[in-house]
Amino acid sequence: MKAEAGWRARARYAFDKSMAGGAVALIGWLGLISLIVIILAGLFLSLTGIAPEGGEPVGFIEGAWESLMRTMDAGTMGGDMGWSFRMVSLFVTISGIFVFSALIGVLSSGLENKLDELRKGRSRVLEQDHTIILNWSPSIFDIISELVIANQSRRNPRIVIMANRDKVEMEEEIAAKVDNLKNTRIICRSGDPTDLYDLSIVNPQTSRSIIVLAPEGDDPDSQVIKTVLALVHDPKRRQQRYMIAAEIRDAENAEVAGIVGGGELQLVLADDLISRIVVHTSRQSGLSAVYSELLDFDGCEIYTLEVPALTGKSFAASVMAFENCALIGVCDRNDAVHLNPLPNRVFEAGDKAIIIAEDDASIGTWGEDIKLDREAVIAPVKHPNQPEHTLMLGWNRRGPIITRELSRYVAKGSHLTIAASTPEFESEIDALALPVDNMTVTHRVVDTSSRSALDTLDIDSYDHVLVLGYSDHMNAQSADTRTLITLLHLRKIAERAGHHINVVSEMTDVRNRELAEVTRADDFVVSNKLVSLMLAQASENPYMSAIFAELLNEEGSELYMRPVTDYVSIDRPVNFFTIAYSALRRGEVAIGYRRLRDNDPDERNLGGVVVNPHRAPAMTYQPEDMIIVLARD
Known part of the structure; x- marks a missing residue:
């Protein structure tokens, strides 16, 4: 009895394990039942010689075929004659009805479960050269909008998002708050970005760049640091470096994050970035529009690239070598950023130029003679700072x-x-x-x-x-x-x-x-927007974090708005080449102007700010107009 009970228990346990295999296991059992019924019916017909009325007895193969037809189609037995044969057909047909009814239920349940699994966002992403966004915050919508603009020139761009949220909810919220995705496709997945298995779902091995947001809730920086740690130190990670841009709220956590991410990480110190821009803008109205113009992808952007034509030229000569771009600094062979370096600093082989341009295709040196109105240039004047x-x-x-x-x-x-x-x-x-x-x-x-x-x-x-x-x-x-x-x-x-x-x-x-x-x-500094723009730019340009760190550091060169009358005489039209030349004499780099005119178009609501203007055309200025310069003080 004990042996029998043990045998039954083991058989039941084996059956339970097979049933736990899901829809595939159930389909296998139903197929096995159908096969047994068909084989038994074929053997019974061949051994007993039972045949339709007026027909001849059938062999095993023919009997099995007749049984298979009745299993698959209950209407087949409608033409059977003879009660003996009808009883066998009825048994096979009822078995077939049971099997196929169960099969339909299993397939329907399996399909529904699969759709539920897909809705949960747990399937692995098999994209190439995609941008990954990890975690969820209000900044994500502006980041997506900026990446959509940046992706317009790419073929089949993809943005993959993973957060501890429902996949369908994420997709619906993005659809409601991002107006036009253009040629970019959004793929959402649910998971924990700090978990190595969940990270493998978004396939970081083949990604182009990764953005790690500070999630909402308590202690967001620890989540960001743990996510970066999981990315960089994953045993199955790729050999080539990642391009990671991560948001950190508290500057005190920046050192730990930098140690974890190393050279693969660009940190965006959210509170520090916003605070510094607020300070600069509070003292010089209009600067927030300049920062927004430099950070968003709609308009001019900052590019870092090698320009062979500049090799051997001084920085001052290089600044005057562009008509449709604004050279603002140098990134040396050690990847150190130098904004507005000394005018006599010479470009060496391997140095990269830091340039403001509409797009990288428009970057090219000016091949014509530069027309300067030297008589309009005003000698440098120092204005002492007054208490504020x-x-x-x-x-x-x-x-x-x-x-x-x-x-x-x-x-x-x-x-x-x-x-x-x-x-x-x-x-x-x-x-x-x-x-x-x-x-x-x-x-x-x-x-x-x-x-x-x-x-x-x-x-x-x-x-x-x-x-x-x-x-x-x-x-x-x-x-x-x-x-x-x-x-x-x-x-x-x-x-x-x-x-x-x-x-x-x-x-x-x-x-x-x-x-x-x-x-x-006078001005509005939108905190979430600025952080979003910075993260999007850092995901495209590996030097962006270092550039803005120096741009907002009081020890480096910063952006200022100064009266145009400090640079040129405004009694006649002058071109921007002349203004740039006058700024160079003061150790500054002129990158744009601010003109408030009722008839000037301002579609992007920048308050009259124009960054990287064409330098050749002459323009008329008024005393209230300002020049945007990069200066050390």
Whole structure:
């Protein structure tokens, strides 16, 4: 009995294991049952000699064939004659009905399960030269839009996205928020980007570039670092280097991320990037449009490439060698970036030129004689820096970074007043440590959305007003709504004062910028948009992170807007070659201008900013026009 029970248990266990194999195993069992029925019926007919009425007995093969026909088609037995043969046919037909009914159910269930599996996004991607985006954040839609523009010249471009979200939900949200994918196809997969098996699903081995976003939630930087670690140190990774662009929120985590990613990683320090651009824009209205123009793919971009024609030429001569491009720096053979180097710095073999151009096909040296109006060139003039009084309304995690950065640029004797009403505001102000003593800081606990509270701040006495969103304690839309209320109050205060107040605001969602236009603020720095643009550019240009690190570093060369009258005489039309030459005499590189004209087209809403203008045509300037230059101070 024990042996029999053991045999039955083992048989049942073997059957259970085979059934656990899924649809394929079930189809196998149904096929086996059908085969047994057909063989038994064929043997029975051949051994008993039972045949249709009026017919002759059949052999095993013919009997098996007749049984197979009745198994597959129940209507076949309709023409059978003779009750003995009918009974055999009825048994075979009923068996066939059972088998095929079960088979249809198994196939239907298997197909449904397969579709569910596909909807879950767990199938492996077999693309080549694709861009991978890991994790999900509000920045992803702008990144996709930028990559779509960059991919227009490519054949069959693909963007593969993996995040801990439902595949169908990701696809629906992308379809709703990205207007036109053009020739780019989006492929979504669900999975954990920190897991080696899940990473293999998106096939990083054949990817062109990888973007790692900081996900929403607690401690996003640790997720980014772990994802980079999984990519770089995967035992099955490819031998050639990856091109990874990763977003890090807290600059204190940058060193660890750099150690993990090594030379394959470009870090985009989100809060640091936004804070530095906010500081630059708050002191020079219009600069956010310049940064946006340099970062997005619609218009001019920064390219890093070898230009053999420049070998042996000085940097100054090379700057004047382009008509449709703007040379701004050199990337040496050690991949070190030098923006606006010394004018006599000579291009050597292997050096790469850092150039602003509409596209790489338009990059070419100027072959004609350069026409300069040397009489229009004005001798360099130094304007001493004056102390500045700045008001910051609102507070978030970028507030301390902005305060420290602002202190590096302003003249000695400057003052910053910070007004906000967040719970940790006063404790963070008390913990502030400025790197230099150029600026003093005071603070007031004020409801910045209250008109009566704003009236107590004497706002029209400040040189600059900077409005931050309460993005640490509110969602993006609520924070932007409160910012809009503050900006509307500032507009009314300026109208009452009867003079212009220089106002720069930080926005979270780019879609709110159009609403903010009614506030007539001088500039808007859209945080999510800037991070998205930077990540998209870094995924295409391996030097982009280093270029912007120097561009936003007070020790390197930075972007400035300066009066055109500091460079050329405006009593007659001059070409941009002449302005570029005048800038070179001051140790600067001119890359564009800002002209506010009612009849000038501004389809891209850049506030009259033109980056990389054609240099040969002469233009007429007015005293309020500005030249955009790359300068050391």
